[in-house]
Amino acid sequence: MKHKTTRIGLVGYGQIGQAVHRMIEADTQNGMEVVFIHDRCPDAQAQAPPQLALEDLGDFTQSNPDLVVEMAHPDVSREWGCAILEKTDYLLVSVTAMADAQLEKQLLEAASRHGTRLFLPHGGVVGMDALYENRDIWDSVEVVMKKPPANVDCAAAGMDPDQIKEETVLYDGPTRGICPMFPRNVNTHAIIALAGIGFDRTRSVLVVDPAWNVATVEIQASGGGIQLHTERVEGITGVTGASTPASIYNSIQMVGSTRPGIHLR
Ligand SMILES: NC(=O)c1ccc[n+]([C@@H]2O[C@H](COP(=O)([O-])OP(=O)(O)OC[C@H]3O[C@@H](n4cnc5c(N)ncnc54)[C@H](O)[C@@H]3O)[C@@H](O)[C@H]2O)c1
Incomplete structure (x- = not known):
């Protein structure tokens, strides 16, 4: 049986973004592939492999992602959350964005209108x-x-x-x-x-x-x-x-890993 590869776009290439990218790349059996990396800071963007660099986040559909993962700032969800959910699934790490009731409503409406999913990881929460x-x-x-x-x-x-x-x-x-x-x-x-x-x-x-x-x-x-x-x-x-990058990676795997066999999450 052939397993689909989940195509993942990363927004934010700082501490969490770089660690998550390394973890995705290190496990070749997980059925996930990074298809773009976007960071608004040129120095951070320069850390990413040039073939994955996406300068303008407005072009995110070009690489046809199944999932976009925000690891940057709550502003990304304000500016791009609805546009992402119009096209594909979205996992946002900067969850404080959801305290803005109007934004929460807009994101939920975009997801239900377009049949996409919004994932909120547990991050630093135990239990x-x-x-x-x-x-x-x-x-x-x-x-x-x-x-x-x-x-x-x-x-x-x-x-x-x-x-x-x-x-x-x-x-x-x-x-x-x-x-x-x-x-x-x-x-x-x-x-x-x-x-x-x-x-x-x-x-x-x-x-x-x-x-x-x-x-x-x-x-x-x-x-x-x-x-x-x-x-x-x-x-x-x-x-x-210290525990957050591995936690975020685990949440991404929950959504995107197509590895055959046992999944403990
Ligand atoms: N859910 C959780 O439990 C949890 C835990 C820790 C951090 N976070 C959040 O995750 C995010 C990343 O944390 P980090 O430690 O990697 O931060 P970091 O500062 O190391 O990296 C953030 C990167 O995002 C980039 N960035 C900022 N605003 C941007 C924008 N509007 N568009 C594109 N790129 C942008 C920055 O240039 C930077 O390279 C932060 O928002 C932080 O609050 C969430």
Whole structure:
């Protein structure tokens, strides 16, 4: 039996994008092929093999992708999400984009109008399956994220991380509000909200301390006689935790791998 190869376009060729590309290339049996790479930054784009470089994302259909994977910035979904979903499936890693209710509606409408699929990976979340499967019974869901301030992009919040000298709570409130303030840092909060009780009912806390050198994400959900508590502590580079590239690759495989045999995801 001949297995189809899934043709994949990558948008964003930074830390996650380059790692994911390496992982796709390293496994020749996975039935996936990278057909273009687009990054708006010339230096990042220059890291990609020239034959895969796509200068203008508007030309993405030229290589006939089955799946486009965004690993760049939530702005990509604002600018290109609907156009991508008009033609093919879309997996977006910068999930904070979905806190914009109007954009969420537009993406869902584009997908249903064109019969395409929008994939949202669990990324940095441990236990999203348990959170999602029980989403109808939770009374409360909260996520507490702790990071060194140097690993938090505070630009949209108008804060200067270099001025923070001690443990400081940067945000405590509904997840809807934290996403536009720290759009590159709180994708974990956004996917927890989507999987659980929504952006307006989920409580998000972001704490920074220059004395820390790791990132911690703690999730608590309770309701219907069930208590869920997970915690992961990991190294962090830039805005991305050490476990994230492998997690994103696994989600891409869930969608795109046509490898014969067992699939554990
Ligand atoms: N879902 C998750 O759990 C999770 C975890 C970590 C990071 N992220 C998100 O994934 C994305 C990538 O993270 P990273 O660590 O690889 O970042 P990075 O800064 O190393 O790389 C991002 C790349 O995207 C490019 N880029 C930015 N905006 C662009 C645009 N509008 N069009 C085209 N290219 C653009 C940049 O030039 C850069 O090369 C970020 O948005 C980050 O917030 C998600």
